[in-house]
Amino acid sequence: MQTPSDDAPPARLTTLPSWLLTQTATHAHRLVSEGFTAVHARGYHYRLLAALDEYGPASQAALGRRSGIHLSDMVATINELSERQLVEREPDPTDRRRNVITITPDGRRQLRLLDKQLTRIQDNLLAPLSPEERDELTRLLARVLDHHDRRSTRSDG
Template sequence: MSADPRRLHPGRPLHGSPAATPARLAVLPSRLLGQAAMRAGRIVDERLAAAGARRWHYGVLAALDEHGPASQAELSRRTGIYRSDMVAVLNELSAQRNVERAPDPGDRRRNVITLTAAGRRHLERLDALVAEAQDALLAPLTEPQRAELVRLLARLTDGGHP
């Protein structure tokens, strides 16, 4: 275990702390968004890990719950998970009995993935954990500020279209 750098060098800012960040970097929206995204990912990952889940699991379960049964390719498009990674995610979810795979009656070459009752219960638990993560991430903001942040981020992720 390494020593706390604050004890070795009192008064010196820690690496990565706001005081150590060059001023021109500290005001770059792209950098701030990246740092916020990393922090958000860490918080969500920690919460989901408490239930033995990952973000990919949550995304697939949410997509199946919202859109119904889907092929692996459809799930890849809806969640942004690469097809090659989707197989591993579905293997994990299937082993946990959260999803079922069955041959597509219209095209036997592909499988249809369906959310199970256990998967729906698991998703409800993950929804609660993700909500906790959002609260932890946005704790410094008021409710109106949270709503405004979501509105602005949605606008940015839509490519700037109103």
Template sequence: MAGHPERPIVEAPLYLLRRALQAYTSIWQTEVRDLTPPQYTVLRSLQEEPDLDQSTLGRRAGIDVATLTPLLDRLESRGFVEREVDPKNRRRKLLRLSKPGARLLDDIHPAVRQAEEHALAGLSPEERDTLTDMLQRVARQGAGGAAPSSSTKPETGTRFD
């Protein structure tokens, strides 16, 4: 089989990452229900760092602008996000977690923890730490070696909000 890897597809890292994400997403949808993982990521990003512009938020959350814009519109229509004109640059809008958005995060925190516990139930605490470390390294490599921060270019074409 010239040109084909020797490893069976079910052992390929990309296949396993995709299957793990599918499993986690299924658990998330069962446990959390009120928000999709990308919506949760956006709200948590705004909780951790209020008053971000949309471009910076997209980089921090790892969500491309084409996906982020309708996601923010939905969160704003539900009252979880507020947009405000930047007093330093009137053409720019800053995003902030609203009080109902903060309450929602507080309310769903136990469900988020339960989803994580359920998804990682087969791993010891040390294995969970190792997995997190390895996923961070893979994510940095995919971002050209950059740390996942405002300098990380989000992946495009991934949409499940």
């Protein structure tokens, strides 16, 4: 039996993909949080701005579905972005009970800044991998995620 260092996990853990994914996700979350904090942003800001940029103006409910932001957090996120004039909130002309959220030109500039920051973060996270290995890892993770997303969707209905 080996004498482990004080911070070494049991060897059987280090061969489990679930453990490796969890540990890597912890590092990724920390790096993204620190990177966004450095430019006065949060992950929710990026997700909401990216959804608006890709899909166009939308209701808060649609934005929640597209961005994965729970509706209870959506209002606060929209308020933060609106205060910084990165999004505009207008009553829906077809249903005055709803708001339509639109990205502003400043919001698009902020999104480009966040895209650049995320590129740096990804480079840091994946530093030990070659470009080909990064592509392969991304492809494999997307495949695993897609499989489980489809399964959870089927089991919900």
